[in-house]
Amino acid sequence: MELTLNHFLVLSAILFSIGLVGALTRRNIIIMLICLEIMLNAGNLNLIAFWYYSPNPELMHGPLFTMFTIAIAATEAALGLALVLAIFRHYKTVDLEQIQGLKE
Amino acid sequence: MNLLDFSHSVGWLLWIPICPLIAGVILAFFNPTGKFSAIVAIAALAVSLGFSLKAFAGTWGYETHTLTHNFTWIQIAGVNLEFGVVLNALTGSMVAMVCFIGLLIFIYSASYMSHDARMGRFFCYLSIFMVGMLGLVVSNSLLLLFIFWEIVGLASYLLIGFWFHKPSAAAAAKKAFITTRIGDLGFLIGLLWAFKATGTFLFFDGGSGLLESSQIVALVASENVLWGLNGAGAIALFLFIGAVGKSGQLPLHVWLPDAMEGPTPVSALIHAATMVAAGVFLVARAFPLFLADEAMLHVVSWVGAFTALFAALVAIAQYDIKRILAYSTVSQLGLMMVGLGAGGLALGEGGVSIGMFHLLTHAFFKALLFLGAGSIIHGCGEEQDIRLMGGVFSKMKVSSLAYLAGTIALCAFPFTSGFFSKDQILLSAWTSNSVVFWISAFASLLTAFYMTRQCCYVFLGKYRGEGHVHESPALMTVPLVILAVFALIMGVISEKKYHVLHYLSGTDFHQHETTVVIISVIIAIGGIALGLIVYAKAKMGIDVVDPVKRALGTPFTLLEKRLLADELYEATVFKLWNALAINLTAFESILNTLVDALTAVVVSIGNFFSNTVDRKLIDKVTFDGTCTRIYKSSRINAFIQNGFLQGYLRILTAGAVVIGVLFLVFAR
Numbered sequence: 001m002e003l004t005l006n007h008f009l010v011l012s013a014i015l016f017s018i019g020l021v022g023a024l025t026r027r028n029i030i031i032m033l034i035c036l037e038i039m040l041n042a043g044n045l046n047l048i049a050f051w052y053y054s055p056n057p058e059l060m061h062g063p064l065f066t067m068f069t070i071a072i073a074a075t076e077a078a079l080g081l082a083l084v085l086a087i088f089r090h091y092k093t094v095d096l097e098q099i100q101g102l103k104e
Numbered sequence: 105m106n107l108l109d110f111s112h113s114v115g116w117l118l119w120i121p122i123c124p125l126i127a128g129v130i131l132a133f134f135n136p137t138g139k140f141s142a143i144v145a146i147a148a149l150a151v152s153l154g155f156s157l158k159a160f161a162g163t164w165g166y167e168t169h170t171l172t173h174n175f176t177w178i179q180i181a182g183v184n185l186e187f188g189v190v191l192n193a194l195t196g197s198m199v200a201m202v203c204f205i206g207l208l209i210f211i212y213s214a215s216y217m218s219h220d221a222r223m224g225r226f227f228c229y230l231s232i233f234m235v236g237m238l239g240l241v242v243s244n245s246l247l248l249l250f251i252f253w254e255i256v257g258l259a260s261y262l263l264i265g266f267w268f269h270k271p272s273a274a275a276a277a278k279k280a281f282i283t284t285r286i287g288d289l290g291f292l293i294g295l296l297w298a299f300k301a302t303g304t305f306l307f308f309d310g311g312s313g314l315l316e317s318s319q320i321v322a323l324v325a326s327e328n329v330l331w332g333l334n335g336a337g338a339i340a341l342f343l344f345i346g347a348v349g350k351s352g353q354l355p356l357h358v359w360l361p362d363a364m365e366g367p368t369p370v371s372a373l374i375h376a377a378t379m380v381a382a383g384v385f386l387v388a389r390a391f392p393l394f395l396a397d398e399a400m401l402h403v404v405s406w407v408g409a410f411t412a413l414f415a416a417l418v419a420i421a422q423y424d425i426k427r428i429l430a431y432s433t434v435s436q437l438g439l440m441m442v443g444l445g446a447g448g449l450a451l452g453e454g455g456v457s458i459g460m461f462h463l464l465t466h467a468f469f470k471a472l473l474f475l476g477a478g479s480i481i482h483g484c485g486e487e488q489d490i491r492l493m494g495g496v497f498s499k500m501k502v503s504s505l506a507y508l509a510g511t512i513a514l515c516a517f518p519f520t521s522g523f524f525s526k527d528q529i530l531l532s533a534w535t536s537n538s539v540v541f542w543i544s545a546f547a548s549l550l551t552a553f554y555m556t557r558q559c560c561y562v563f564l565g566k567y568r569g570e571g572h573v574h575e576s577p578a579l580m581t582v583p584l585v586i587l588a589v590f591a592l593i594m595g596v597i598s599e600k601k602y603h604v605l606h607y608l609s610g611t612d613f614h615q616h617e618t619t620v621v622i623i624s625v626i627i628a629i630g631g632i633a634l635g636l637i638v639y640a641k642a643k644m645g646i647d648v649v650d651p652v653k654r655a656l657g658t659p660f661t662l663l664e665k666r667l668l669a670d671e672l673y674e675a676t677v678f679k680l681w682n683a684l685a686i687n688l689t690a691f692e693s694i695l696n697t698l699v700d701a702l703t704a705v706v707v708s709i710g711n712f713f714s715n716t717v718d719r720k721l722i723d724k725v726t727f728d729g730t731c732t733r734i735y736k737s738s739r740i741n742a743f744i745q746n747g748f749l750q751g752y753l754r755i756l757t758a759g760a761v762v763i764g765v766l767f768l769v770f771a772r
Contacts, residue, residue, distance in 0.1 A: 024754055032750075060180050100747035 008049035015042035029087065029094045033080045040073045115173040117159060117189040120199055121239035121252070123152040124231040131228035141224035142214035145231050149207050152238060156199040163196035172244050172308045186306055190244035194388060194460065198241045201464050202378060205471045206234050208583040212475050213369040215579035216482065220367075226266060230373070233259035237378040241385065246295050246314060247305040249389070253291065253350070253382060257284050260379050264366040273365035283359035287349015291386075294342025301326075301335055307389065315392045324396050337397025343390050344404060351383025351437045353411045358673065361430040368478030371426055375433045376471035384440045384463050391456045394448060401448040401455075405533070408441025409543040416550035420557065424488050425477050428558050429470070432514065435547055436466050442544050443529040449536035458532050462525035465595055469513035469522060472587035476507035479580050480562065485571025490561040492570075497563040499573040502581045504563055509588035511559055513595075515552035516628045521595030523628065531620045545627055552631020560639035 015038055022035030044066045051062020084094065091099050127148030131141050163169070174188030210230065217223050236255030243249045258281075265277025298314055299305055301323060306313045313319065323335035330338040347353070352360035360380065364371055374380065387394065387404065394400045415434035422428045440459045447455025481488055483500050497504045513520040516527070526548060533541035567573060575581070744755070 020757065024750055024757065029749075064180075096749050099749065102745075102747040102749065102752070 005049055005053040008045060008052075012042045012045040012049065015039075015045065027096050029084055029096055029099070032096065033077070033084065036080070037073060037077060040069065040076075044069050114171045114189060114191040116155065117173070117191055117195070117242045120152045120155045120159070120203070120242055121235045123148045123155075124234040124238065128228050128231035128235060131224055131231060135224045135228075138218060138220075138223035139214075141227045142210070145227040146207065146210045146214065148231065149203060149210055149234060152234070153200075153203040153207055156196075156203040156238075159191055160196040160200035163191065163193045170308050172306075172310075174244060174306060174309060183303075185247065186245060186304070186309070187248045188244035188306060188309075189242045190308055191242075194385075194456070195242055197460070197464060198381075198385060199238060201467050202234070202237055202241060202381075205376060205467055205587075206237075206373065206378070208586060209369050209373050209471065209475065212372075212478070212580050212583045213367075215577050216369050216478060217367060222266075226263075226367070229259055229262045229266065230370075233263060233373065233378065235259075237382065240382060244307050244313075245305045246298060246307070249386070250291060250295055253346070253386075254288065256379050256382055257281065257288065257350075260284075260363070260374055263370040263374070264363045266366055266370065270365065276359075276362040276365040280359040280363050283356050284349045287346045287356055287383075290342045290345025290349070291347075294339050294346065297342060298339045301339070315390065320392055320396050323393075333399055334397050336393045337400045340390060340393040340397060340400045341403070343386060343393070344400065344407075347383035347386045348407065349383070350386070351380050351441070352434045353383070353407050353438060353441060354414055357411065357415065357434050360434055361427050364424070364426040364430050368426065368474060368481060371430070372471045372474035372478070375430060376467050376474060380433060380437055381463055381467060384437060384444070384459060387441070387444050388456045388460050388463075391444070391448065391453070394444070395452060395455075398449065401445045402537075403445070405442050405445025405449065405537060405540050408438040408443075408445060409533075409540045409547075410438070411435070412438030412442065412547035413543050413550075414438075416547040416554065419554045420550060423491055425481065425490050425493070425558065425562065426474070426488055428490075428554060429473050429477060432473075432551060432555070433470060435551060436462070436470070436514070439526065439529050439544060439547065440466070442533055442540060443525075446529070446536045446540055447532040450532040455532065458525075458528045461598075462529055464598075465513070465521040465525040465591075468587055468594060469510045469520075469591035472506060472510035472584060472591050473514065475580070475584055475587065476503055476510060479503040479576040479584065480507065482576050482580070483571075483573050484569055487569050487571060490558060492568050493562045494565040494569075495563070495567040496573060499567075500575045503576060503584060506581070506584035506588040508559065508563075509591050511555045512632075513591040515555050515632055516548060516624060517632070518625050518628065519596055520592055521590070521598075523624065524595035524598075527621060527624050530624050531617055534617065534620050545623060548624070549627045549631045549634075552628050553635045556632045556635025557639050560635065560642075564640065 019035045019038035019042060023032050023039065026032055026035065047062045047066050047069070051057055051060075051065075054062070087099060088094055091101075093099070124145070127145045130136075130144055135141075136144065170190060170192040172188055172190045174186050177185045177187045179185070210227075213226070213230065217226050220226060233256065236252045236257075236259055239252035240249045240256065243252060261277050261281040264280050265274050267273045268277070295305070302314055302319050304312065304314055304319075307315045309316070311318060320336055323339070326335035329335050330341070333341060349356045360375070363374060366374070394404065412435045415431045415438065419428050419431035419435065422431060440462050443462050444455055444459035447458035449455070451458070480493070480496055480500065480503055483503065484493055484496065487493065509520075513522040516522040530541060530544060530548070533544050744751070
């Protein structure tokens with residue numbers, strides 16, 4: 001079987017859905033962060049897939065874009081984990097249901 | 105590009121770093137139990153050693169040949185970033201040495217760390233360390249070398265901080281990482297500069313590589329690009345800053361003695377065969393760039409000479425057995441730099457062999473000394489203070505004899521390996537720069553003196569500690585004996601029988617000068633004799649003042665405090681940092697005052713409006729009614745705004761879905 005663009009798009013859609021459902025339902029803030037990363041990577045996969053099947057892949061737009069996304073994702077993860085640490089120190093929990101500070 | 109197509113090239117060199125990488129991955133993901141993890145790591149390194157010996161044997165007799173295997177890594181907008189491996193005498197001798205000593209240290213660690221619960225993790229880190237070191241030796245690309253260089257830096261951080269529950273170990277790991285990072289920044293600048301100037305990262309590329317004559321000529325042609333250096337010299341300067349950080353030269357030496365906080369096999373690995381050798385190796389690898397500008401050779405030899413002297417002075421006044429060895433390493437690395445710099449001045453291309461020869465002999469006897477020290481520390485119940493040792497010789501005969509073999513090699517006693525390599529360094533300094541020669545000679549005299557002092561403390565007299573001194577198991581002593589044999593005979597065999605100097609650089613030069621030989625013999629024997637005179641009969645102990653301290657007084661105390669290098673950094677860099685922070689705070693408070701004043705003005709205006717205009721005009725007429733309505737509607741908002749993070753996220757998602765559906769329906 002030959003891999004076509006659709007395979008990648010479906011895989012990416014599945015990854016995105018997993019990430020989305022996780023981010024919406026899981027109560028642990030760290031798992032929520034991980035789910036956000038999964039969603040980002042689904043996006044990256046899309047970029048790479050569209051690039052690979054595009055009429056002129058030698059322009060390297062897809063990988064360059066993806067590399068930027070990965071770099072930003074890395075900073076975002078660092079920032080997110082730092083926030084999680086700070087939140088944990090403040091609330092002594094990572095359960096999102098216990099963290100209600102946003103309403104004030 | 106096919107990584108595994110090794111059929112008709114030297115691509116198989118890649119297996120040398122890949123084998124420990126496989127072991128590292130296995131250990132990282134499966135985390136097997138202690139004994140099994142040691143077997144995996146040792147087996148992988150043994151395979152690497154096999155390939156290394158093949159590389160070594162392949163370069164014998166072909167010292168002027170350079171074989172490469174290059175492949176494109178990535179290709180962006182017409183620029184090719186190429187990686188590759190290179191096989192020449194430098195690679196062959198270095199990989200063989202690193203693998204051989206690494207293997208002995210691995211075997212030793214299997215016994216030394218057998219009581220540690222995290223042994224699997226330890227061997228994983230060790231394997232990754234070897235990946236970095238072997239990779240940087242075989243790589244033919246400055247960029248690839250830099251990547252492996254950073255892997256070495258990371259692994260050293262992990263290993264020095266292996267016992268991270270000790271605050272001092274955690275601090276030492278951080279210090280090593282940050283200090284070498286300063287050097288790495290220089291390396292990075294040099295790398296980018298080289299790429300900008302030449303358009304290639306490859307060292308050898310069929311005539312157009314960075315180190316080949318056409319590029320060097322082009323670089324030299326651009327004169328006075330930086331502080332009077334030519335194009336090649338400027339790149340060499342930045343690469344040298346990287347080497348200064350990694351090889352613990354002044355002024356970035358401060359991390360190296362603190363790195364002793366790691367387990368002793370790690371000290372042996374970092375300080376003998378690998379990490380600190382990486383800096384010297386970088387200079388040796390990029391030697392054509394240094395040769396292209398004589399000023400850089402002077403810089404290298406002066407930095408080396410001062411480092412050698414400084415560290416040898418400090419080593420006299422230390423009491424921690426490993427710390428003495430650490431400073432002696434710094435000192436010997438300085439001598440290697442002298443060998444490279446002065447050798448380059450005296451002999452041109454041949455200079456590389458002088459520094460490298462000392463690097464190779466030093467690797468053997470310093471690994472021996474560290475492993476021997478580890479064995480002695482183990483035997484004395486984890487005691488590292490030499491004042492609490494003494495009389496160890498009679499209780500640990502094998503370790504002690506091996507240690508003494510390493511000591512006389514380090515002292516450059518005639519006909520040991522250190523004698524031959526140090527003699528060449530002194531000879532090249534003698535012919536190029538007499539001040540550097542006398543500094544190096546004095547540092548060598550001090551080396552013999554402090555090693556004798558240390559041996560007197562450890563081996564002579566009565567045992568002053570509280571532990572029960574016992575010999576270490578065979579798994580630890582066998583590597584010691586093997587290394588001791590190498591430390592004693594390697595110099596004479598490699599120089600006299602196999603002409604290793606010719607092998608390392610492919611050039612011929614006359615080998616000895618009687619005056620220098622006599623001076624180095626006098627230095628070695630004189631230093632040892634001086635040490636024996638002062639310490640053989642002296643009373644030693646934790647509450648007894650050191651004989652030299654009694655004679656010297658304050659200068660000795662200064663040396664005990666390592667010539668205040670750490671304090672100097674604390675007084676300058678940290679102070680500067682603090683001063684900046686304090687000044688910024690002051691600036692901020694001024695800003696705050698301004699903002700406060702502004703706020704006061706705004707508030708008074710606001711008060712005027714609220715009291716006169718607002719209350720009377722707006723409130724009573726129109727506002728209250730609106731407020732009531734808004735108040736009521738806000739209950740709905742408050743229901744949504746419940747502070748539950750995922751609630752917001754769900755609303756966001758629902759909105760995105762609605763927009764998506766609208767888009768699908770209307771945007772045909």
